[in-house]
Amino acid sequence: MSLYQQITQARDALSKKIIGQEAMVNKLFIALLADGHLLVEGAPGLAKTRAIKELGDLIEADFHRVQFTPDLLPADLTGTEIYRPQDATFHFQQGPLFHNLLLADEINRAPAKVQSALLEAMAEKQITIGRETYPLPKLFMVMATQNPIEQEGTYPLPEAQLDRFLMHISIDYPDQDAEKAILLLNRQEAQEDLLQTNDTIVKNNQQPKISQQVLFATRHEILNIHMSDEVEEYLLNIVLATRDPSPYNKELAHWVNYGVSPRATIALDRCARAHAWLSGKDYVAPSDIQAVVADVFRHRLLLSFEAEANGIDADYFISELLSYIAIP
Secondary structure: OOHHHHHHHHHHHHHHHOOOOHHHHHHHHHHHHOOOOEEEEOOOOOOHHHHHHHHHHOEOOOEEEEEOOOOOOOHHHHEEEEEEOOOOEEEEEEOHHHOOEEEEEOHHHOOHHHHHHHHHHHHHOEEEEOOEEEEOOOOOEEEEEEOOOOOOOOOOOOHHHHOOOOEEEEOOOOOHHHHHHHHHHHHHHHHHHHHOOOHHHHHHOOOOOEOHHHHHHHHHHHHOOEOOHHHHHHHHHHHHHHHOOOOOOHHHHOOEEEOOOHHHHHHHHHHHHHHHHHOOOOEOOHHHHHHHHHHHHOOOOEEOHHHHHOOOOHHHHHHHHHHHOOOO
């Protein structure tokens, strides 16, 4: 079975578990294959946590979930040095960050010092405790969720940390047909839980897990997808336009204070390649860039007070910007 078949079969299996959120499922796989971290935002009950947990079940990797709370400490993530009185030495006890997949549930409920504990891990795949630096696993991905409705008792993520998320995806309610299918799936799963009396039934119903070797081979294949000079220039024009939109439209220049960073350029390139690969193509088209640019830029743009006063959000700014940039 080819790499493409293995990955797409896993994606289809996840879509059957997460009904009505096909876009979110596809972007989960884009983030995984682009070797980046993911921030998922949506109202409660939209299967954010379920989707990420189900994704963890599809991969041969260690998965850990951390519920972020106001009393969480940085050491609860990174680990801490424990004193051993029998030999008078300190032993480092690893924290949840040393798992392959980390679900940071409701990340905006933890204070800034805890959120900052993720910065080095997300950017460099290592953490420093005292004088020692500890490498994290080669496959390491942080998947965070946050609730945009309830703001009391929450701490907004700092810009430096937001920039380290490859994508920020926003999800909405499913339609009526999907809602009906969710009800049927929930009843079916409840009945299976009652009927299953041994492990054999469970194992027979499981999707074969994707090995880490398959993931690494797929990432290598994605990086080698062809991107023409014209498409690459189109990508760069979009990035530069976020920093100075005045050559395209002077009004847009009043809507943004800071454009996206070079890290966003790399993220857009990788996500566009992953989107093209998942679409079954061996080249990157402008449509692949357009499909992921909002998710890559949404959390990195810093809009002006004038834009916010007029109800302009990042998605609207990006869509307006794209309408002015020539497509190759």
